[in-house]
Amino acid sequence: MDPQRKRKIRLVVALSVAVLLAVALIYTSFSASTEAKEPSQLLTAAPGTSYEMTGKVVKGSIRHQGSGIAFRVVDRDGGGQSLPVTYTGTVPDPFRGGREIVLTGAIEGGTFVGEPETLITKCPSKFTTKSDA
Amino acid sequence: MPSLGSALLALAFVTALAAAAIALAGRDGNRRRIDLSRRVVYAFCGLLTLCVAIIEIAFASNDFSFNIVAQHSSIETPAFYKLAAMWSSQEGSLLLWAWVLSIVSSAALYATRAKLKEIVPWATAVMMGVAAFFTGLMLFAPDVNPFSSLSPVPADGIGLNPLLQHPSMMIHPPMLYSGYVSLTVPFAFAIGALITRRLDAEWIRSTRRFALIAWALLGFGLLLGARWSYTELGWGGYWAWDPVENAALMPWLVITAFLHSIMVQEKRGMLKVWNACLVVAAFSLALLGTFLVRSGVLQSIHAFGDNTVGPYILGLIAVVLIGSTALIVSRLDDLRSEKRIDSLVSRESVFLVNNLLLVAMTAVIFWGTFFPLISELFTGDKASLAAPWFDRYTTPLAILLVLFTGIGPLLAWRRVSWASARRVFAVPAIVAAVAALALALLSDTTHKPWAYALFVFSAFALTGLGQEFWRGAAARRKLAGGSMPAALVGVVSRNRRRYGGYVVHIGIAVVLIGIAASSSFQTNRDVTLRPGQSAVVDGRTMTYVKPTVAVNDEYLQFGSVLRVEEGGKLVTVLHPSRRYFRPTGQPVGTIGSYFDGEATSEVGLKAGFGEDLWAAPQPDISAVQRRVRAADKGFRACVSGAPGTPPQCKALALTMRAAAANPQLRARALGQIAGIQSATASRIAESYLTDNSATIFKIIVNPLVTWMWIGGLIALMGALLALWPARGRRRGAVVSTELDALKEAKYREIRDAELDHAAGKLSDEDFALLDAELRKEAVQILDRV
Numbered sequence: 001m002d003p004q005r006k007r008k009i010r011l012v013v014a015l016s017v018a019v020l021l022a023v024a025l026i027y028t029s030f031s032a033s034t035e036a037k038e039p040s041q042l043l044t045a046a047p048g049t050s051y052e053m054t055g056k057v058v059k060g061s062i063r064h065q066g067s068g069i070a071f072r073v074v075d076r077d078g079g080g081q082s083l084p085v086t087y088t089g090t091v092p093d094p095f096r097g098g099r100e101i102v103l104t105g106a107i108e109g110g111t112f113v114g115e116p117e118t119l120i121t122k123c124p125s126k127f128t129t130k131s132d133a
Numbered sequence: 134m135p136s137l138g139s140a141l142l143a144l145a146f147v148t149a150l151a152a153a154a155i156a157l158a159g160r161d162g163n164r165r166r167i168d169l170s171r172r173v174v175y176a177f178c179g180l181l182t183l184c185v186a187i188i189e190i191a192f193a194s195n196d197f198s199f200n201i202v203a204q205h206s207s208i209e210t211p212a213f214y215k216l217a218a219m220w221s222s223q224e225g226s227l228l229l230w231a232w233v234l235s236i237v238s239s240a241a242l243y244a245t246r247a248k249l250k251e252i253v254p255w256a257t258a259v260m261m262g263v264a265a266f267f268t269g270l271m272l273f274a275p276d277v278n279p280f281s282s283l284s285p286v287p288a289d290g291i292g293l294n295p296l297l298q299h300p301s302m303m304i305h306p307p308m309l310y311s312g313y314v315s316l317t318v319p320f321a322f323a324i325g326a327l328i329t330r331r332l333d334a335e336w337i338r339s340t341r342r343f344a345l346i347a348w349a350l351l352g353f354g355l356l357l358g359a360r361w362s363y364t365e366l367g368w369g370g371y372w373a374w375d376p377v378e379n380a381a382l383m384p385w386l387v388i389t390a391f392l393h394s395i396m397v398q399e400k401r402g403m404l405k406v407w408n409a410c411l412v413v414a415a416f417s418l419a420l421l422g423t424f425l426v427r428s429g430v431l432q433s434i435h436a437f438g439d440n441t442v443g444p445y446i447l448g449l450i451a452v453v454l455i456g457s458t459a460l461i462v463s464r465l466d467d468l469r470s471e472k473r474i475d476s477l478v479s480r481e482s483v484f485l486v487n488n489l490l491l492v493a494m495t496a497v498i499f500w501g502t503f504f505p506l507i508s509e510l511f512t513g514d515k516a517s518l519a520a521p522w523f524d525r526y527t528t529p530l531a532i533l534l535v536l537f538t539g540i541g542p543l544l545a546w547r548r549v550s551w552a553s554a555r556r557v558f559a560v561p562a563i564v565a566a567v568a569a570l571a572l573a574l575l576s577d578t579t580h581k582p583w584a585y586a587l588f589v590f591s592a593f594a595l596t597g598l599g600q601e602f603w604r605g606a607a608a609r610r611k612l613a614g615g616s617m618p619a620a621l622v623g624v625v626s627r628n629r630r631r632y633g634g635y636v637v638h639i640g641i642a643v644v645l646i647g648i649a650a651s652s653s654f655q656t657n658r659d660v661t662l663r664p665g666q667s668a669v670v671d672g673r674t675m676t677y678v679k680p681t682v683a684v685n686d687e688y689l690q691f692g693s694v695l696r697v698e699e700g701g702k703l704v705t706v707l708h709p710s711r712r713y714f715r716p717t718g719q720p721v722g723t724i725g726s727y728f729d730g731e732a733t734s735e736v737g738l739k740a741g742f743g744e745d746l747w748a749a750p751q752p753d754i755s756a757v758q759r760r761v762r763a764a765d766k767g768f769r770a771c772v773s774g775a776p777g778t779p780p781q782c783k784a785l786a787l788t789m790r791a792a793a794a795n796p797q798l799r800a801r802a803l804g805q806i807a808g809i810q811s812a813t814a815s816r817i818a819e820s821y822l823t824d825n826s827a828t829i830f831k832i833i834v835n836p837l838v839t840w841m842w843i844g845g846l847i848a849l850m851g852a853l854l855a856l857w858p859a860r861g862r863r864r865g866a867v868v869s870t871e872l873d874a875l876k877e878a879k880y881r882e883i884r885d886a887e888l889d890h891a892a893g894k895l896s897d898e899d900f901a902l903l904d905a906e907l908r909k910e911a912v913q914i915l916d917r918v
Binding site for chain 1: 365366367368373375493496497500501504505508512514515516517518519521522525526657659661731732733734749751753755829831
């Protein structure tokens with residue numbers, strides 16, 4: 001086989017592999033992703049579906065409950081009705097009232113039940129330009 | 134002082150623009166203008182150094198007239214963290230960016246002062262353009278001037294977030310920044326080379342060092358960040374595929390690819406377009422990282438207030454991408470390869486594969502990181518991808534990469550006959566097979582096929598690399614005699630780049646072993662215990678012996694003594710605890726204010742070569758908090774002079790009333806209150822010891838995780854070895870012209886081939902062929918000299 005043709009074949013094979021991989025990547029990312037919602041949207045969400053909730057912990061709402069905690073969250077801008085949340089396990093260091101959190105879980109009986117190990121609390125002090133730290 | 138700083142910053146901005154303009158004026162090779170522009174860059178560096186010094190002095194001397202000091206420090210902030218507080222702020226971090234850029238630009242221009250006289254003016258202009266951008270940002274964008282002042286001057290500052298008070302914070306951000314910023318140098322020289330069409334390997338040879346420095350700094354920054362997360366965050370993980378982590382990992386992966394592919398260009402004159410694309414990608418990703426942490430477009434644990442500089446940086450990225458792409462397209466003719474790959478069994482083809490793997494990994498991470506934006510574009514919903522998705526793609530790629538870290542060093546350049554290949558692969562392949570068998574029979578690692586594959590491939594890579602050192606030393610010994618260790622030192626110090634690279638490969642293989650073991654075979658459990666109770670975690674009995682308490686002005690600490698036993702024998706005693714910090718910089722409040730501030734886990738960690746025992750507690754302090762509330766209520770009742778209060782209360786109430794009218798008494802009154810409060814706080818906190826309240830312990834048994842840190846340090850050592858300036862015989866060589874450099878490079882290539890031959894990597898026929906080729910090329914160069 002002449003080298004010109006060999007190179008062309010090689011290029012076509014490589015490109016097809018790349019395209020296949022890219023398609024797999026795109027396909028799995030849409031099926032594996034969890035939708036992000038704010039607490040006010042979750043109040044009416046379908047039970048059982050997994051969501052990534054982004055909200056703000058209501059100050060003074062955190063209570064110990066068994067081996068976990070229960071608290072309420074509101075939308076990040078502080079508005080809207082609050083949503084009750086339960087979470088089992090230890091919480092990250094920065095977790096407390098008034099903080100923004102990201103938590104994956106589902107609605108069960110009107111309460112957002114977080115999956116263990118998915119609670120992310122934002123660390124507020126870096127690069128904030130206003131003195132709300 | 135703030136106004137002096139502002140003036141210096143404005144002067145620095147003008148200086149950067151001037152340096153760029155003078156450099157461009159000297160682009161036709163006017164030596165005097167080029168020299169002048171270099172000196173103006175030094176002056177720019179000096180001015181920014183002064184700016185940084187003014188900020189640091191303000192932090193050290195508690196000068197709260199600086200807004201930045203009042204927002205990020207306080208009188209009580211420990212001196213060490215006062216110095217680190219600069220880069221915990223938006224404006225301070227921008228200043229750090231510009232300052233580091235001024236240093237690396239000066240260093241790069243100093244290193245190339247006698248070389249690349251066509252490229253240097255353009256490179257200077259690019260670097261100073263970027264510098265002017267960041268300096269201008271601080272001056273003209275709202276709210277980010279580090280020298281903005283406060284009036285009236287507050288008595289105390291807000292203080293530095295206790296979470297950031299960790300020794301790593303002193304070096305983790307500057308490391309990452311320096312890594313990001315150092316990428317400007319190879320980018321600037323690449324642009325210069327493209328504009329002037331000087332696209333031989335010369336610009337690469339002169340700036341390779343800066344790419345390697347950027348690689349080492351960025352890698353070390355990532356490692357420190359992982360370490361910080363592991364020991365400080367009370368979470369126990371070291372990597373979360375968080376957007377900000379990914380933002381630092383992506384340029385690192387791309388620059389890793391670049392460091393390999395530029396060798397192909399240097400030695401064979403191939404992959405020029407690819408290299409130009411990689412360096413542009415690495416720099417754009419570094420800017421993107423800088424942008425991400427300042428924009429709030431993605432959800433991250435590193436939350437950053439929405440602010441004003443994001444759009445500007447995005448604009449810069451757009452300019453860089455569009456400009457560079459246009460430039461590369463217009464130079465495609467000059468970027469054509471001089472040669473083609475001779476054989477699939479050669480080092481350059483392995484480098485090509487490793488480049489594809491690294492770029493594929495970057496593409497996966499990029500897609501995953503920006504998926505929330507992509508999905509919002511297509512579906513209208515912001516959906517995000519979690520760690521398992523990232524793992525699914527990066528794990529197989531990482532496993533293949535570790536295999537190639539072993540294969541690459543075993544192959545010689547250009548072509549290797551199958552016979553030679555069989556000879557060098559024999560031992561590593563046998564060791565890998567033995568390792569595979571031993572792991573399958575003696576351990577349960579086969580349950581985790583990915584980890585199993587990684588262990589086997591690592592065994593192959595590490596043996597192959599070990600064999601390289603052994604054969605190199607043996608060849609040297611044959612040549613120079615002496616003992617084996619002396620021969621090893623000799624061969625390594627004469628071929629620093631090569632063996633430094635091998636050491637990095639060893640480090641990376643070790644890091645990946647640590648990651649694979651700790652992520653696949655980790656035990657991670659939450660157990661709830663009361664004092665005296667125990668639980669069994671992964672065969673170890675964990676006994677919560679007793680609670681502990683510590684109180685001081687800064688924090689309340691609720692700790693625990695956790696005894697760990699295995700088979701009836703004491704393994705260790707851990708002392709994990711949780712601290713509740715009082716917000717600093719506020720007048721004395723209530724005892725309850727201890728619970729208004731941050732809380733941090735002080736992790737109990739027993740690190741070992743085999744495994745780490747990690748514990749972080751979450752104490753139930755609701756009883757303590759109840760008592761605190763009662764005490765605060767009692768205190769208020771007391772000073773309000775309610776009936777039935779003890780006489781001390783009345784005295785205190787009187788003092789407070791007097792203090793309200795007479796400011797001189799204020800300090801005394803506050804002191805009195807603080808005294809009473811801290812005594813009460815101690816008493817209440819100590820009641821925790823007898824509360825018998827439950828604590829949730831997060832307990833992690835992490836096998837081989839220590840090797841991650843060790844491997845990281847080995848890789849860093851390797852980078853330093855490769856960076857260390859060459860000594861001895863090469864120092865004497867006069868490298869003043871580009872032709873001289875070309876000659877030196879060809880000599881090095883011949884020496885490399887000789888070493889490969891002596892070490893048995895090239896068969897006699899292979900070597901004879903290659904040597905003849907190389908010598909012919911050398912003669913051609915000598916003819917031109």
